[in-house]
Amino acid sequence: MKPALRHDATATPIVLAAIATGLLTMMDGVVKGLSGTYAPVDLVFMRYVGGTIVVLPILLVVRPPMPSWDMLRAHAMRGVLVLATAFFFFTALSLLPIIEAIVFSYLAPLFMALMARVVLGERVSPATGVAIVLGLAGCLVIALGKGLGSEGFGRDAWGVAAALAAALTYAAAMVLLRARTGSDHIVGIVTLQNVLACAYALPFSLAFGDPGPLFVSAWPALLAVGVLGTVGHLVFAAAYGRAPAAKIGAVEYTSFIWAAAIGIVAYGEYPTIATIAGAALIVAGSLLLLVKPKGGARPALAVEDAGAAPG
Template identity: 60%
Template sequence: MKPVLRHDVSLLPIGMAMAGAILLTVMDAVMKGLSAGFSTLDLVAGRYVFGTLVAVPIALVMRPALPNAAMLRAHLVRTLVVVVTAGLFFYSLSILPLVEAVVFSYLSPVIMALLGRVMLGEKVAPAVAVAIAVSFAGVIVIAVGKGISVAGMGRDLWGVLAAVAAAFTYALAMVMLRARTGSDPIVGIVALQNVIAMAYVLPLSLAFGQPLSLVQAHWPWLLLAGGLGAVGHLFYAGAFKRAPAAKIGAVEYTNFIWATAIGYVAFSEIPTASATAGAALIVCGSLVLMVKRKPAAA
């Protein structure tokens, strides 16, 4: 049976998505702070081990229905995309200023709208091509500001490529989430995501990294990051259960505010003019998707 996707027109889904955005931005800052001394693989493993320690007790208290075979299969695939997204984004955080890494994630609402149309049959405005062009121009503006050539950008090039790739995989993961929220319990989704992600990454980290050193040195920060990630995704899952992917994706733009403030306080980072201008273009491009057009006269 095809899941029923809700379309709540109230401000509740927007408020839930904004709460999720704030919590996940703070989590990103915590992970950026840890990235200086540890590998991306260990950071991803630590994030999901401690996310499991928070999400599973919540699920035990809330007691959602146990996952059936279809739910398990779907989230095995979706969580693999989530893990790839986390790895790409945490790597970009280790190279780029927090606000710049976040700005590149603004590409995801345009991609969400496209994937929402292809995968879920959700309607989007006909000016998708314009949105993509304007958003891509924003990426170019940021790249030009950093020195667009390989020689000019240096190591930053890999951070930019990782952040852009993370925007694509994040959008795919969120649309896949939207597809499941019509039939799967929210708490179950988040708990299952953390458990499966831990199962994917922890063996690799134990084999090729040093996760025990990370945990011994920084377990309180990892617990904080795991809690922020688990609760933030609970808010996001609730928002995607109630509203289309393109609408919720637009809330990502508030991250610029939180990332700028946190980056300045925690890392003494100030957004460059190119990052600000590029963010404005990407936001404008994605907002094209939100404009309601009057139907043509008969």
């Protein structure tokens, strides 16, 4: 019998998700800096080579249980979604400003809530629903402030399409992650994610890219991306193991706040009034996630479904 997934009613899952979001947004900032020089397919390969280098020593220290065939099958499927997400999002970063790519990625929690309802049987509480609405309202305010009207969308349709595709595949990957965190060790999950995605990306990089110059001239960025991505996903896995997917997914709206901070510190880019207003809505939505449902009821979750969904 597989252990039931945890439902931590404290603020811990929210804090973990916010930290993980910050780490992964910093990783996106590093990738954005390289996207003008290197192809997305090479950047994806670099990201998971770096992740594999960083996670293997952690694996040797923690020594989680050997993966079962069921775990390997499940994460082999999720690895395809992880790879697709990285490729679509890195493509969007190469075509759009980082803030625009992040704004479009905010559709992921909506996809996540729907998938979690269908795949995991999780209920979406009224507070979480309002949080998602506030987050989307914040995205709209920011988008309008950035001029993302009809002209903005027409400016780079491919970038928008790539960002939307990344949001969809990311939501699917995170719901499958939620399904496995009740039975799989976190370090084992992140190790398989990096190793499998690296193996999947290698032939595409060799066939359609040129990874040699990237690894020779940008190896510090390789290590930075590996550390930020691996630690970020370890923390995210811990968060998803403690709370429903819709609740944790909504916290990812705070990536805009992290991106604004990175812009100020690294590039001297200060947020506009629209940015501040949108961020305020996003933060308000995230705070609503701390509200407990009446009676302290927990979301419905079938343990059997959690174990069977990835297969």
